[in-house]
Amino acid sequence: MTLRRFSLMSTSSEGFAGAPRAAQPTPLSQAAELGIIQRLTQDGELIGDDPPAMDPGVARRIYETMVTTRLIDERGWELQRSGRVEFWIPMRGQEASHVASAAAYDLEDWVFLASREAGVMLWRDAPLVQLFAQIFGRADEPLRGRRLPLLFGDRSRNIVPCMTQVGAYIPHAAGAAWASRLQGEQRAFIVYFGDGATSRGEFHSAMNFAGIHRPPIVFFCQNNGWAVSTPNSVQTATETFAEKSAAYGLPGVRVDGNDFLAVYETTARLRERSISEGPTLLESITYRLGFHTSSDNPDLYRTTDEAASWQEWDPITRARRFLERYDAWDADQDEALISTRRSQIGEAISAAEKLPKPSPEDQFSDLFATPNRMVEEQRVQLIDDLNGATP
Amino acid sequence: MTEYTVLEAITAAMSDAMTADRSVVVLGEDVGVSGGIFRATQGLQQEFGPERIIDTPLDEKGIVAHAIGMGLYGLRPVVEVQFSGFIHDAFEQIMFCGSKYRWLTGGEYSCPMVLRAPSYGGIKGGFWHSQSPEAYFLHGGGIKVLTPTTPEDCYRSLLAAIADPDPVLVIEPVPLYRSLRGEFERDGVPIELGTARTVREGSDVTILTWGPQVLQVTAVTESMAAEGSARCEVLDLRSLVPLDLDTIVKSVRRTGRVLIVHEAARSGGFGAELATLIQHKAFGWLHAPIERVTGHDVPYNFSTGDEFYRPDPVRIRAGITRLMEFEF
DSSP states (O other), X not given: OHHHHHHHHHHHSTTTTSOOBOOOOOGGGGHHXXXXXXXXXXXXXXXXXXXXXXXXXXXXXXXXHHHHHHHHHHHHHHHHHTTSSSOOOOOTTXXXXXXHHHHTSOTTSEEEOOSSOHHHHHHTTOOHHHHHHHHTTOSSSTTXXXXXXXXXXBGGXXXXXXXXXXXXXXXXXXXXXXXXXXXXXXXXXXXXXXXXXXXXXXXXXXXXXXXXXXXXXEEEEEEOSEETTEEHHHHOSSSOSGGGGGGGTOOXXXXXXXXXXXXXXHHHHHHHHHHHTOOXXXXXXXXXXXXXXXXXXXXXXXXXXHHHHHHTTOHHHHHHXXXXXXXXXXXXXXXXXXXXXXXXXHHHHHHHHHSXXXXXXXXXXXSSSSOOHHHHHHHHHHHHHHTTOOO | OEEEEHHHHHHHHHHHHHHHOTTEEEEETTOSTTOOTTOTTTTHHHHHOTTTEEEOOSOHHHHXXXXXXXXXXXXXXXXXXXXXXXXXXXXXXXXIIITTHHHHTTTSOOOOEEEEXXXXXXXXXXXXXXXXXXXXXXXXXSOEEXXXXXXXXXXXXXXXXXXXSSEXXXXXXXXXXXXXXXXXXXXXXXXXXXXXXXXXXXXXXXXXXXXXXXXXXXXXXXXXXXHTSOOEEEXXXXXXXXXXXXHHHHXXXXXXXXXXXXXXXXXXXXXXXXXXXXXXXXXXXXXXXXXXXXXXSXXXXXXXXXXXXXXXXXXXXXXXXXXXXXXX
């Protein structure tokens, strides 16, 4: 009986033996049919009659931030591979999704990050050296080197770093938004999370509370196709992530996450709505072109064909083509941007790497607002032991 | 001075804190219209409105997680966890999020938040409604754990918890909610956290305890003192984090004998930590091995009653006698 069952399973489940899953076609080529908001073709041509609701200056700045994010990602990957950085979380392919959405928010609005959103830090003017100080785990950055590389946060910029348990922080963002509204403010909130996070209990908690109490927030689900090796089809039986909102009495919207104009316009509209009417679940359809992290190997679970089909929808290429069509950008500017940013990144890396690491004592601060006696005794003991002072 | 039950003292603390500070909000299951299943928030929604006394969905994890966000944003949320047996759904939120924001962000963000956890057995509640969960929250840091017992201590501890800039778990004594009364001045003055209360003085044995066990222990030690069999010093710890180690050590160095009494299961309970701290700070003063009278390493029981699970006068007396009769 057991044997029979085993043989049935192993012949009927495609991919069960450990081969990569069959490539899923990108839904971006059928956006209209699938109800996905899309404003740019693959070639950066405007879709629809409405003029872009995006100032050309903003458009250029989003593009520049996307390019900088890509360059940081490329350089950081090399640093990790050469052993100078402990860990890396690739962002390639998701630049429009997070930068253009962040651009739709005011600087006094609060942002709760996931892990692939370095561009949000850049958009909010965090200096490159601060980013690399965080990446190198140096003491002189807001989080004092306590978080893995790329898990950024910065109180002065209203950016809250993620709690690493995927999705656990979604209700923190909603709770903060709720608190803001209770205090009579007009501030808006956005929280980033991935497709995998929608399986967590906290996604349910946040959606359920939000349907009732209507905090001013956009739940920004970056559906990048894969949660480590788990594709959407193994994450949920629903066709989309956006439709989950219906169960909570909230609207759900799908946007082409590789289309910076669509992301910007849609997020800006939903930001406004969050203040006047309430929250929305926004599914930004994008793709993680790189590894899950530097510890991953995507060849085990997905085909290179799939990534190649998404490469054709590269958000940076599309944005550049769009800007060029409107004479807002040209090849010379592009070359200058890349070369300037490359050298700025190089300088930031050199400067950040020279910064001191936290001292062994640093771990004992910030557990409580005031020092705790037990922790203080442990600190003293460590220092004594390190100094060979213990008899 | 007015007399209050434990429950009235808790309600008074929330009411006074909300009057004094507009950022204090209360949220939990059934806390609004009905005033909570124990009536700890009775009348508060009428007084402070539904935006500050918030009825939530039935979702402990969600309630705590939203309170964390409120705390991050500068409110002072007070969560009623209906029974502490239900708090574990929120364990990750408490121990891996709320209690760690300050440290994980290098002090950039903090998360003031009070979790009121109705606890302990003796109410015929069965396993889920009878829990003494303090030890789970003492490991890993970032959250204070208070265990007040008397009406006055419950009032002042809750005020201190609400004023504290970090997360605080208040383990409340359900079996004493209505049965224990005490007088105090309702003056809005919080307790100084980390101060044990010497319930009675004695020179033979130091007994460390908290929660409803304080009453049982006191009764046993009073009768043993009257008999002349043992003069026990009883310390009601009131707060486990921060811990009043100085008062404990001073007492132990005087008596040389230690009994720890807690309702929670023995293995890995806070008694184990206390015993280690004491033997480190007062090793040369001890006349006998440190004794523990605790709940057993089994769940709280229902049909046979939990009186054979929780420490009772017979077992407390036996523990004291073992200490008094110990010979090297």
